[in-house]
Amino acid sequence: MNNEQNKIPQATAKRLPLYYRFINNLHHQGKLRVSSKELSDAVKVDSATIRRDFSYFGALGKKGYGYNVEYLLSFFRKTLDQDEVTKVALIGVGNLGTAFLHYNFMKNNNTKIEMAFDADPNKVGSEIGGVPVYHVDDLEDYLQNTAVAILTVPSTEAQGITERLVEAGVSGILNFTPARITVPDHIRVHHIDLSVELQSLVYFLKHYPLEEEEGE
């Protein structure tokens, strides 16, 4: 992300990729403008928040007209550095890691898993979803100019691997292990614990059931 990002509150910045994906789809459909109501329905963010977010982007919606799709798209591309491909490495080619290697991230944004690492000699040397799998011992040799790593190793391995990633110059880690990892201040970690998310969804369903709107 470029420096313009600094002025945008973090909560807004987190919604950027969501907006980007939807606006990109609209652009592909040939739509020239979009209202905050349409956006709100599609991305499930209330329209007041959308208007506030978009004011940070310098996009001022006009009443009865909405927002200019072309303008938004070029803003998002610039801000999310969509013109540049971000190189990503994946560590741990188990069930989850393998699924990610098969998943086509490029469809929606310009990130690409370029290489994967594992400790299992049966996996090392293979290619999964077009991505080469190297031995984790050789991590430092391959990780040049790689900004981001996805961590799908067993949780016991997470901290040790993280330290090596940081040493090798990785600045962002998407941690799919249940382990809480410790990093220096300049490293950003986003933690996604799938079982916690699932449990939390089930909890909310039970305790905070959503009411159906009348007439729907």
Ligand code: ATP
């Ligand atoms: P998951 O479903 O969580 O991906 P799994 O059950 O397929 O996991 P795990 O035991 O969680 O397998 O291990 C994930 C992957 O991480 C395996 O392919 C394993 O060989 C690999 N792995 C284990 N230790 C290391 C390590 N130190 N460095 C790199 N890869 C490792």
